[in-house]
Amino acid sequence: MSSVPSTQRAWRVVTRGPPSKALKFVTDLPVPTKLESGHVLVKVEAAALNPIGYKLMKWLPNFVARRPITAEQDLAGTVVDGNGTRWKAGDAVWGITLGKPHGEGAMSEYAVLPQHCLAGRPPNVTPTQAAGIATTALTAYEALFDSAHLKEGQTVFINGGSTAVGAYAIQLAKARGLRVVATASERNREFVTKMGADEFIDYTKVDLAAHLSSNPPSPKFDGVLEAVGLIGNDLYAQSEKYLAPGGVFVSVGPQPEGLSDAGKFTKLLYNISAPRWFGGINRKWSVLAFSPREEVMTDLHNLFAEGKVKPIIDSVYAFEDALKAYDRIMTKRATGKVIVKVDPNVE
Ligand SMILES: NC(=O)c1ccc[n+]([C@@H]2O[C@H](COP(=O)([O-])OP(=O)(O)OC[C@H]3O[C@@H](n4cnc5c(N)ncnc54)[C@H](OP(=O)(O)O)[C@@H]3O)[C@@H](O)[C@H]2O)c1
Numbered sequence: 001m002s003s004v005p006s007t008q009r010a011w012r013v014v015t016r017g018p019p020s021k022a023l024k025f026v027t028d029l030p031v032p033t034k035l036e037s038g039h040v041l042v043k044v045e046a047a048a049l050n051p052i053g054y055k056l057m058k059w060l061p062n063f064v065a066r067r068p069i070t071a072e073q074d075l076a077g078t079v080v081d082g083n084g085t086r087w088k089a090g091d092a093v094w095g096i097t098l099g100k101p102h103g104e105g106a107m108s109e110y111a112v113l114p115q116h117c118l119a120g121r122p123p124n125v126t127p128t129q130a131a132g133i134a135t136t137a138l139t140a141y142e143a144l145f146d147s148a149h150l151k152e153g154q155t156v157f158i159n160g161g162s163t164a165v166g167a168y169a170i171q172l173a174k175a176r177g178l179r180v181v182a183t184a185s186e187r188n189r190e191f192v193t194k195m196g197a198d199e200f201i202d203y204t205k206v207d208l209a210a211h212l213s214s215n216p217p218s219p220k221f222d223g224v225l226e227a228v229g230l231i232g233n234d235l236y237a238q239s240e241k242y243l244a245p246g247g248v249f250v251s252v253g254p255q256p257e258g259l260s261d262a263g264k265f266t267k268l269l270y271n272i273s274a275p276r277w278f279g280g281i282n283r284k285w286s287v288l289a290f291s292p293r294e295e296v297m298t299d300l301h302n303l304f305a306e307g308k309v310k311p312i313i314d315s316v317y318a319f320e321d322a323l324k325a326y327d328r329i330m331t332k333r334a335t336g337k338v339i340v341k342v343d344p345n346v347e
Contacts, residue, residue: 004031004080005031007027007030008027008029008030008108010026010029010070010104010107010108010109011025011026011071011107012025012026012067012068012069012070012071013057013067013068013070013105014068015067016057016062016065016067018054018057019054019326020323020326023057023071023323029070031110032103035081035083035112037084038115039083039085039113039114040081040082040083040087040112040113040114041083041112042075042079042080042095042110042112043077043079043080043109044075044076044107044109044111044342044343045075045076045077045127045341045342045343046076046127046130046131046339046340046341047072047074047131047339047340048072048132048134048340049072049074049325049326049329050072050073050136051329053072053073054329054330055255066099069100069104070097070104070111071107072106072107073096073097073098073099073134074094074096074106074133075095075097075131075342076094076127076128076130076131076133077092077094077127078090078091078093079091079093080110083115085115087115092127093119093121094118094119094121094125094130094131094134095118095119095134095297096113096138096292098117102114107322107342109342109343116292116293116297117297118297119133119297119300119301120301122301122304122305124305124307125304126347127347128346128347129313130304130311131337131340132336132338132339133300133304133311134292135290136164137168137172137300139168139290140166140172140225141168141172141296141300142290142296143165143227143250144169144172144176144178144225147250148223148250149223149248150173150176152178153177153178153179154178155178155180155181155219155221156173156180156221156224157181157182157212157223157224157242158173158180158181158183158224159203159208159224159227159230159235160227161182161183161184161195161197161227162184162192162335163228164312164334164337165225166184166192166225166228167192167195167312167336168309170195170196170197171196171310172303174195174196175308179198180196180198181198181199181200182195182197182199182200182201183202183203184200184203185202185204186202186204189202208234208235209234209235209237209238210234210238212235212238212241213241216241220242223243224250226249226250226251226252227252229251229252229254229255230251230254231261231264231268232264233264233271236249236272237271240281240282245282247283247284248283248284248286249284249285250287250288251286251287251288252287253287254287312336313336313337314334314335314336314337315328316339318341318344319342322340325338
């Protein structure tokens, strides 16, 4: 630990608001010196943004978010102190911070992570690529295999094949021998096809629920992953027509933009919970709340190491330019992960 400085640079969320107001770049944040059992200290090389980061900045009151707190949760780096866990100083890793009380966030030069939230970074994946894996690949993995229980030979419909979650879901589904039908806008057709989708639908050209209802696949989809966060309810409300009985409709979480979405949200909740004879939908609806597990992290590590799943990057920004990275992710048009290089010298 002798080469570890006592203070570090970090992007801290200091108040509620858009990133330009909520974030402060500090140069004197103490580097943690005491690690709790099972926690590891990592020198961060790169961090990645997720939409939930700026959404929580805007929505959550300070006391709920425990501010000030270091921003974001995904990173890649090198273990500095393995603290008696299976990790050793010098190990190249990627992973996810869990925030307080298990540490802080990812946008700092040093971060503390529970040991099960790390995976080894294989040599074929650079730190900037690896930084963007954790949240979205875990979400995709757990949605497909833990929530929807999809198996080889089955077919999944992925709404939002060009979201980072959707793009990892396509690759993971193909790696496990599933057939994939995915949506995106026309500009992302090539990207979604390159990820491995067998069939592409341009969601801007059709009313998706109506299109699938009048052209249902035969047999019906074995699972649906709604990887955009739509608050609109139609895709689920019509799903009996194209989702097999027993198939699960997994959502990454419907995300209201404001009070104007309250009506749609209420309708969705009604369809999910009401009995069928009273307007409910006879298909299981499930919202994904991923939880990192060592065996899933290891499985993902192996899939990346074998080249069966490839990292996806939209853009890379310097540490000092993190606000520009937020501008990019907030366009909702990123194709792949938006990365911030914490160490300017890494690939
Ligand atoms: N539950 C969880 O634990 C969890 C974890 C991670 C993420 N999420 C949520 O999952 C969603 C996706 O996150 P992400 O990081 O993967 O997003 P992202 O990569 O930032 O998404 C950007 C992409 O979304 C596509 N898109 C935008 N609107 C669309 C629509 N109506 N239909 C289809 N595609 C659309 C855009 O493609 P086009 O330009 O082609 O439209 C763009 O390529 C977010 O709502 C996020 O908050 C939830």
